[in-house]
Amino acid sequence: MFEKEVSTDLGMEDAVFMPSGVMAQSIVLMITGERKGEGGASSFVCHETSHILVHEKDSYSHLLKSAPLSISSPTPMSPSEVQSKISSKPSCVVLEHPHRELGGSINPHSDLSKISKICKSAGTHFHLDGARIWEASGAQGGKFTPKDICEHVDSAYVSFYKGLGGPAGAMLLGDATFISEARVWLRRFGGNLHTLAPLWVGCWAGYRRNIRAPMGGEGMTFAGKADKLKEVVGAIKGDEVAGRNVAFFPELPQICMVHVIINSRREVCERAEREVFEECGVHVFSRLRGPWRGDEEKTYFELNVGVGNGGVETEVWKKAWRLFGEKAEKIKKEGKEEEKGEKRKKEE
Known part of the structure; x- marks a missing residue:
């Protein structure tokens, strides 16, 4: 299956296909907030130009009763900036990689390991907004694969319509327990439609065309x-x-x-x-x-x-x-x- 193929490629235990990235990341905030025992009322760390803050109509507040601990910087948030927010006990740290609103800027790969260690020491979930993770893997001549990137995070969201040519759709990845919870929330959010086949078939085709055989036919790495x-x-x-x-x-x-x-x-x-x-x-x-x-x-x-x-x-x-x-x-x-x-x- 498509979910198994992508989770294996990215080195994650399980995955679930979803209609949109907005839904996927809202579910991440919902699960991590509830795990903190606050009934969904939680805080999360992200950059001030995160997609969650800029493009989602404050859904984190209206739907999830969550509050951002935003970091203001002309560059992607650094480990030291994340460390400065950890004392507020956020339920989740969301790192966009690469960062669209910063012109595709990415953190040095070593930052991922540092932020991961900060989150683990605080018992905070580390989530990757990897909407353009394959674009990120093209940095430095393709030195770090999507699997290398995901090695440091607890969960990741990826998109299939941006650089892969799918019609629409996203996938949320994490360990088996996390994804099991995500499937329940997918139903609660109304994303478990009668069939998502028209979306995932097109996304799978784009994935195979651009990732499995990127140099074949019309492709480019x-x-x-x-x-x-x-x-x-x-x-x-x-x-x-x-x-x-x-x-x-x-x-x-x-x-x-x-x-x-x-x-x-x-x-x-x-x-x-x-x-x-x-x-x-x-x-x-x-x-x-x-x-x-x-x-x-x-x-x-x-x-x-x-x-x-x-x-x-x-x-x-x-x-x-x-x-x-x-x-x-x-x-x-x-x-x-x-x-x-x-x-x-x-x-x-």
Whole structure:
């Protein structure tokens, strides 16, 4: 079965397929909270930009009566930061690896062991938000496998629709007792549908296609995708025009994802992108996420390298971004001239 295959590959005792990661991680918080003997009222440690806090409509509070002990940092939370929260006796520590809202940043592998030891000494459950665990395994040339990563945690959630091409669906992994409890909570949460086959069949196919035979047919390894992104970022940075119009976070991608920061307002970016596509038939981005950290003069988006764009020649990327930079600078210059003209009219 699919669950057995994935749990074996990741070195975990058991696993249960679920419709969504939100449900999977809510169940983790529910189980660990109840194990503390507080009837589900518990606290958990996570980064301030954890998916649980940013994208789940405060479900931890409204549904689980739980409270976050969040860590504020421009980088993934460190062992020392986790240690600083342990005295509050959280029921769970949630580590996102890699961290989407930090441009795919990851903890050094040694951090996983250190955080694990901190949690064990405090009797605190250590959970991995591994939505993009396969992307994380592509760091450092694929030095650490998903199994290596999961070796340090008590439970892990993985997703199948992000980098694996599944329709939707997630899996929660842990020891047999934990997963047995999770299956009960899956029913209580309404996730044990009459059949999940339309989801898990597609997810299993994506898993087999991308993990079992990643170099077969159209596939690329996640290490290969990460290397391609580093090459593309280097080429864009090295171009005089493109390099002064965009920046990256992290400055050097750690996996096959990075945040691209454009030194222009949203409307300038959208117009420049349209003009680039009209001129050379290349889309430099598909969707902007918004202002970069509250600065309306900068706009950012998430860039992922996958099977589709991974095959595009790096020179094509560089030329398209150079053209984008030229267009953006021209649009901003025209805007300033218009402002000056309007100002002169008012003065007259």
